[in-house]
Amino acid sequence: MALFSFTEENYIKCIYHLGKSSPMVSTNAIAQNLNTKAASVTDMLRKLSDKEILIYQKYKGVKLKALGESIAIKTIRKQRLWECFLVEKLEFGWDEVLEVAEQLEHIQSPKLTDSLDAFLGFPSYDPHGDPIPNKQGVFPSSLGKTLDAYKPGLKLKITAVKDSSPEFLRYLEKLKIDLKTKIEIIEIEDFDQSMVVKIDGVVRSLSQVTCQNIYAQ
Amino acid sequence: MALFSFTEENYIKCIYHLGKSSPMVSTNAIAQNLNTKAASVTDMLRKLSDKEILIYQKYKGVKLKALGESIAIKTIRKQRLWECFLVEKLEFGWDEVLEVAEQLEHIQSPKLTDSLDAFLGFPSYDPHGDPIPNKQGVFPSSLGKTLDAYKPGLKLKITAVKDSSPEFLRYLEKLKIDLKTKIEIIEIEDFDQSMVVKIDGVVRSLSQVTCQNIYAQ
DNA sequence: CAATTTTTTTAGGTTCGTCTAAATTTATAT
DNA sequence: ATATAAATTTAGACGAACCTAAAAAAATTG
Numbered sequence: 001m002a003l004f005s006f007t008e009e010n011y012i013k014c015i016y017h018l019g020k021s022s023p024m025v026s027t028n029a030i031a032q033n034l035n036t037k038a039a040s041v042t043d044m045l046r047k048l049s050d051k052e053i054l055i056y057q058k059y060k061g062v063k064l065k066a067l068g069e070s071i072a073i074k075t076i077r078k079q080r081l082w083e084c085f086l087v088e089k090l091e092f093g094w095d096e097v098l099e100v101a102e103q104l105e106h107i108q109s110p111k112l113t114d115s116l117d118a119f120l121g122f123p124s125y126d127p128h129g130d131p132i133p134n135k136q137g138v139f140p141s142s143l144g145k146t147l148d149a150y151k152p153g154l155k156l157k158i159t160a161v162k163d164s165s166p167e168f169l170r171y172l173e174k175l176k177i178d179l180k181t182k183i184e185i186i187e188i189e190d191f192d193q194s195m196v197v198k199i200d201g202v203v204r205s206l207s208q209v210t211c212q213n214i215y216a217q
Numbered sequence: 218m219a220l221f222s223f224t225e226e227n228y229i230k231c232i233y234h235l236g237k238s239s240p241m242v243s244t245n246a247i248a249q250n251l252n253t254k255a256a257s258v259t260d261m262l263r264k265l266s267d268k269e270i271l272i273y274q275k276y277k278g279v280k281l282k283a284l285g286e287s288i289a290i291k292t293i294r295k296q297r298l299w300e301c302f303l304v305e306k307l308e309f310g311w312d313e314v315l316e317v318a319e320q321l322e323h324i325q326s327p328k329l330t331d332s333l334d335a336f337l338g339f340p341s342y343d344p345h346g347d348p349i350p351n352k353q354g355v356f357p358s359s360l361g362k363t364l365d366a367y368k369p370g371l372k373l374k375i376t377a378v379k380d381s382s383p384e385f386l387r388y389l390e391k392l393k394i395d396l397k398t399k400i401e402i403i404e405i406e407d408f409d410q411s412m413v414v415k416i417d418g419v420v421r422s423l424s425q426v427t428c429q430n431i432y433a434q
Numbered sequence: 435c436a437a438t439t440t441t442t443t444t445a446g447g448t449t450c451g452t453c454t455a456a457a458t459t460t461a462t463a464t
Numbered sequence: 465a466t467a468t469a470a471a472t473t474t475a476g477a478c479g480a481a482c483c484t485a486a487a488a489a490a491a492t493t494g
Contacts, residue, residue: 005450005451007450007451026471026472027471027472027473028470028471028472036451036452036453037452037453037454038471038472038473039452039453039454039455039472039473039474039475040451040452040453041472042472042473042474043450043451043452043473044451047450047451058459058472058473059458059459059460059471059472059473086329086332089336090329090332090333090336091332092328092332096328099326100324100326100328100329103324103325103326104321104324107317107320107321108320109316109317109320111309111313111317112303112307112317115303115307115308115309116307119306119307222480222481224480224481224482243441243442244441244442244443245440245441245442253481253482253483254482254483254484255441255442255443256442256443256444256445256482256483256484256485257481257482257483258442259442259443259444260443260480260481260482261481261482264480264481275442275443275489276441276442276443276488276489276490
């Protein structure tokens with residue numbers, strides 16, 4: 001297993017993010033994003049290309065290969081787990097975490113990452129609401145969002161729960177809510193953000209807290 | 218406030234440790250300790266000397282100046298706090314922590330260090346039993362012990378507090394307890410381990426919890 | 435105390451990641 | 465379609481931290 005430098009990881013992460021909005025990432029875009037100069041980027045791109053991390057064609061921009069994607073996702077996983085830690089355990093404000101998390105994300109220790117994940121209760125989203133890939137590199141995006149993020153009129157399917165305590169699960173059982181249950185949002189009460197929903201033809205009310213702990217899509 | 222590189226911090230920490238057993242630290246000793254070559258050490262020593270971190274005389278070895286000591290102690294503080302975190306919170310074995318802690322100790326964020334310290338309950342010793350300097354760089358050995366470890370009849374001087382929350386500090390103010398306050402232990406109540414003490418001629422009672430958070434010697 | 439060994443420093447070179455300035459390729463616009 | 469503008473790459477250099485080999489200083493030893 002090859003190791004990558006702090007700097008290389010930053011380039012890879014940057015290219016991953018920029019790649020979300022355009023298939024080919026340009027030298028200049030990277031330079032701007034990393035606060036560096038285009039010439040420095042070109043040098044690094046040739047190096048990363050030699051290392052099979054990305055596909056680079058002169059003047060045509062760059063695209064991550066599978067290896068590069070996996071490094072990017074591992075780095076993002078670490079960053080977002082550390083952000084959770086800082087906010088939830090060390091009482092940082094969500095706006096103070098970035099600088100520190102960008103240092104912590106380069107610590108090399110798979111055991112540390114996975115232990116931290118477990119210690120935090122395997123969170124799916126970081127304090128900014130960004131999804132955290134799991135150990136296998138899979139994002140929770142396929143879970144949709146928590147119920148409270150949706151609007152009346154939608155017909156959804158429950159995908160997961162956030163709080164998986166026995167208490168909450170027992171409560172859901174009582175409501176006849178299960179994985180894959182179909183749910184229709186009838187309306188949202190203005191005064192307490194509780195939701196009126198239809199489940200199996202039965203109309204029920206769910207508190208805001210409950211909605212914040214149910215993923216649906 | 219100047220910042221120091223990962224590498225510089227390692228040299229400084231190494232010199233600090235070697236300086237414990239001999240006043241002048243030799244080039245070769247450093248090279249061996251850091252798994253590098255004497256020539257590389259010489260280069261770095263000249264650089265650190267220029268930065269006022271240590272006193273370097275050709276062929277005579279090296280000795281940290283106040284600035285160097287303070288950097289070393291800050292780094293040691295971070296290393297040992299992280300070791301506590303890894304063992305206590307993430308269930309690492311005490312023999313697995315070194316490699317990871319030596320990465321984590323270079324994270325630059327005073328807020329992170331102090332929050333971590335608080336999160337861990339201001340530990341005085343790491344999992345290997347090594348003392349952890351406090352925020353002011355003072356090692357617990359020179360702080361004496363917490364009050365609850367002493368016996369009646371002793372006349373002591375307050376050296377520090379363990380819990381430095383505003384709440385506790387305000388409470389101490391009310392008791393007229395300050396750094397360097399002289400305190401005499403009159404007796405210890407058997408049933409709740411509270412202490413009757415004389416401060417400035419006034420007799421007061423301190424709860425066990427309070428005593429556990431005041432260092433004296 | 436002179437010779438040898440050990441330690442340390444100097445000299446010169448390498449890699450990594452950066453830079454500026456100049457050259458080249460691609461894109462845009464008249 | 466050709467001129468101009470923008471993006472990108474090349475060339476050459478720099479600082480940091482490292483290296484090897486050779487020179488110099490200090491310590492050891494007969």
